[in-house]
Amino acid sequence: MSDTPDSAVRTYMEEHRTAFLADLAEWLRIPSVSAQPEHAQDVRRSAEWLAAKLRETGFPVAEVWPTDGAPAVFAEWPSGDQDAPTVLVYGHHDVQPAAREDGWHTDPFEPTTIDGRMYARGAAGRNAPAVNLKLLVEGEEESSSPHFRALVEQQRERLAADAVIVSDTGMWSEDTPTVCTGMRGLADCGITFRGPDQDIHSGSFGGAVPNPATVAARVVAALHDEDGRVTVPGFYDGIVPLTDQERALFAELPFDEEGWLRTAKSYATGGEAGYSTLERIWARPTAEVNGIGGGYQGPGGKTIVPASAELKLSFRLVAGQDPDKIELAVRDWIATRVPAGIRYEITFGAATRPCLTPLDHPALQSVVRAMGRAFEQPVRFTREGGSGPAADLQDVLGAPVLFLGISVPSDGWHAPNEKVELDLLFKGVETTAYLWGDLAAQPIR
Amino acid sequence: MSDTPDSAVRTYMEEHRTAFLADLAEWLRIPSVSAQPEHAQDVRRSAEWLAAKLRETGFPVAEVWPTDGAPAVFAEWPSGDQDAPTVLVYGHHDVQPAAREDGWHTDPFEPTTIDGRMYARGAAGRNAPAVNLKLLVEGEEESSSPHFRALVEQQRERLAADAVIVSDTGMWSEDTPTVCTGMRGLADCGITFRGPDQDIHSGSFGGAVPNPATVAARVVAALHDEDGRVTVPGFYDGIVPLTDQERALFAELPFDEEGWLRTAKSYATGGEAGYSTLERIWARPTAEVNGIGGGYQGPGGKTIVPASAELKLSFRLVAGQDPDKIELAVRDWIATRVPAGIRYEITFGAATRPCLTPLDHPALQSVVRAMGRAFEQPVRFTREGGSGPAADLQDVLGAPVLFLGISVPSDGWHAPNEKVELDLLFKGVETTAYLWGDLAAQPIR
Incomplete structure (x- = not known):
């Protein structure tokens, strides 16, 4: 497709728009949580649907790969040219939990198009075109990819590639196309604190025995110091510091803090002292409480000391942080925060490593050119605050990871009323149509 | 009944035991939450059932009194003697929430007798005998009696009494009959902290906006200092201190801390520094988190910054503390703990005042004598950590409040598998049979 003129690409896309959207809607209807x-x-049904659809599209190979958890989908479409580079596109077919009562205006698993936006859980994903490439679409990304690295190691030969395209990031905004150069890693845990064997009367016992909800709250309160820095000893060890060049590139972006706050549906910024909002979400590690619960949560009151309380914590990690060391550091720290009479259990999910792409890699320049051609605008650089298993691909396959994604912050990933802007979705499809040709035209190995 | 011999009382009780237990079971079946x-x-049905049963028992007057909330029951049975003192017995007919899934081994609203214990929500209440007295049985004690004081003020004349017996306390243990001389008061509140308008992605926004679950946790963590003292400014103002005599009386009780811990189903004691366990639960004020909730609490994880978090806090108060001042102090303190970008709402329930009975009141000595006769043992003194509207009765009616209750700590008030020891229940009934005669035989005004 390297010599296909832009107009031909656009005509093809217009002709296939309806069929493509129907396929997308059919896929989004599957609640692959x-x-x-x-x-x-x-999740299994979602994988099977995708493999069948890829075969129908023309991929000579499209297989459902079992793992110890949810299955992944692998597909391959060799180029006619023996010397063409091999590109592996990574994506995922699982989604975050969603329920109407969370605040969705439409059924999260019944895709609904309103004003050029398609609303559905998982809508803010991307579809790859079927040209000259390998596809790997896993089914546990939203659960921290617990079996992904093992799968990649096991299938190392079939996955071998000269570059990896990760289609799980977003861009700056509808008006500012950007390429992402790094993602944060993730370590997360659930902790249950147990006090009395059952809820007990706070009048008869309160004030004389430890309360597990108080202990859970104290752990959360102790996570950060007054400067918003994480207090877990060793947490910041080994971090690759932000360079002045990177900070300058971030500062050049047309960042409108009030607009960003509206997108975040929040009412103030705040976080680690000494860093801008963009630096905080892209290039600094964090500790966040995703959930807390214990005791009576119904209407009215109930004067009890609760039997237990639970925390869900997650830690975003940046280049240089090792999730395994973070897990040990958090475990050691929690152990020092639990008083006599409180028992606890802590369970970590599978970690995701952080990653960072070299700014000067030739394949990154291909992405920038293809994107500029589709969007007809200059392309800038960002990072992504979210996490994905890109670093595992880089480690195991020894290939550079490039990010190509067209969703925008207002899409509401993981939140109620998640959607995709259809115009951007089609510009993304157009970008990949140009990208394969650009990559084939130069040495990227 | 002042001249009824003990044997006649016991024979009467044995003959009526089955009918009495059937009535109790019928009442407990009503889920008056x-x-x-x-x-x-x-709750309305419970009041109507009780009034009908009291009329059937012989009370010439038994009325359901409406309030702005749940109805109370009033009953009156005048003595034949013009000069007999008037005694008002206070109780309540509402119960705490209960559900099988909380850990009950039997249906909480289907009374079940096992080994001489009757298990049911509200089983650890007491029934008053029908002699020479007024009865007032409210329906909102477990909801902090929001309309009780207004009712007592409105019905001041019909409730007039020389002494008030409050049947809502317990005694030391199965083997050690005791009379309680004070109850703690209670102020409680619910606080909702709101951050983003909806749950937002912790990768995209986490670390750069305030998290309402973190704010809620920090409030809980800041409630106590390292000595277990409540940090709310003004919280301890005006407290009547524990005297050396009271501390000595407490210390004389056969307190077995390990046994108490088993009853509390807890694994360590702990609380305000410088006080014993009994002092902490009877004579010192506390702050307790009864419930906390925010964000994702389902299985697995969900990487969000939650939209909101909720706290349920309660404060036990002792003599000298004014619940209205405590509410203002807590409101002022919370206002200082909420950072920019977090909105909150705080709602207080109706407060309960603390109370303390003079140790040397002659009516208290009548209670001690009647109890000693029924239990055939010396009677000691305690306080109660729980709360009831006794102080309102004392204030409005100008009559001393005496506590008479036979439930024991292992009954599990407010917890799953709440029960009453039937032997103690009948000793309590016997005590009241002697008490009216003892009170009538001496001046208590």
Whole structure:
């Protein structure tokens, strides 16, 4: 497709727009929630649907690969040219939990198009075109990819590639196309604190025995110091510091803090002292409480000391942080925060490594050129605050990882009323149509 | 009944035991949960059942008194003697929330007798005998009696009494009959902290906006200092200090801390420095988190910054503390703990005042004598850590409040598998049979 004129690409896309959107909607209807065991069958169904659709599209190879968890999909479409570079596109087919009562205006698993936006859980994903490439689409990204690295190691030969395209990032905004150069890693844990064997009367016992909800709250309160820095000893060890060049590139972006706050649906910025909002979300590690619960949460009151309390914590990591060391550091720190009479259990999910792409890699320049051609605008650089298993691909396959994604912050990833801007989705498809030709035209190895 | 011999009382009770237990079971079947609006009809039904039963028992007057909330029951049975003192017995007919899934081994609203214990929500209440007295049985004690004081003020004349017996306390243990001389007061509140308008992605926004679950946790963590003292400014103002005599009386009780811990189903003691366990629960004020909730609490993880978090806090108060001042102090303190970008709402329930009975009141000596006769043992003194509207009765009616209750700590008030020891229940009934005669035989005014 290297010599296909832009107009031909656009005509093709217009002709196939309706069929493509129908396929996308059919896929989004499958509630492939990897975090909830009751949806295991749906995640499997999502993989099978995708493999069948890829075969129908023309991929000579499209297989469902089992793992110890949810299955992944692998597909391959060799180039006619023996010397063409090999590109592996990574994506995922699982989604975050979603329920109407969370605040969705439409059924999260019934895709609904309103004003050129398609609303559905998982809508803010990207579809790859079927040209000259390998596809790997896993099913546990939203559950921290617990079996992904093992799968990649096991299938190292079939996955071998000269570059890896990760289609799980976003761009700056509808008006500012950008290429992402790094993602944060993730370590997360659930902690249950147990006090009395059952809820006990706070009048008869309160004030004389430890309260597990108080202990859970104290752990959360102690996570950060007054400067918003994480207090877990060793947390910042080994971090690759932000360079002045990177900080300058970030500062050049047309960042409108008030607009960003509206997108975040929040009412103030705040975080680690000494860093800008963009630096905080892209290039600094964090500790966040994703959930807390214990005791009576119904209407009215109930004067009890609760039997237990639970925390869900997650830590975003940046280049230089090792998730395994972070897990040990958090475990050691928690152990020092639990008083006599409180028992606890802590469970970590599978970690995701952080990654960072060299700014000067030739394949990154191909991405920038293809994107500029589709969007007809200059392309800038960002990082992504979210996490994905890109670093595992880089480690195991020894290939540089490039990020190409067209979703925008207002899409509401993981939140109620998640959607995709259809115009951007088609510009993304157009970018990949140009990208394969650009990559084939130069040495990227 | 002042001249009824003990043997006649016991024979009467044995003959009526089965009928009495059948009545009690019928009453306990009514899920009169005042904290849950869906049970409002049941609380009304409980009041009507009780009034009908009292009329059937012989009370010439037995009325259901409406309030702005749940109804109370009033009954009156005048003595034949013009000069007899008037005694008002206070109780309540509402119960705490209960559900099988909380850990009950039996249906909480289907009374079940096992080994001489009757298990049911509200089983650890007491029934008053029908002699020479007024009865007032309210329906919102478990919801902090929001309309009780207004009712007592409105019905001041019909409730007039020389002494008030409050049947809502317990005694030391099965083997050690005791009379309680004070109860703690209670102020409680619910606080909702709101951050983003909806749950947002912790990778895209986490670390750069305030997290309402973190704010809620920090409030809980800041409630106590390292000595376990409540940090809310002004919290301890005006407290009547524990005297050396009271501390000595407490210290004389056969307190077995390990046994107490088993009853508390807890694994360590702990609380305000410088006080014993009994002092902490009877004579010192506390702050307790009864419930906390925010963000994702399902299986697996969900990498979000939650939209909101909720706290349920309660404060036990001792003599000298004014619940209205405590509410203002807590409101002022919370206002200083909420950072920019977090909005909050705080709602207080109706407060309960603390109270303390003079050790040397002649009516208290009558209670001690009657109890000693029924239990055939010396009677000691305690306080109660729980709360009830006794102080309102003392204030409005100008009569001393005496506590008479036979439930024991292992009964599990407010917890799953709440029960009453039937032997103690009948000793309590016997005590009241002697008490009216003892009170009538001496001046208590």
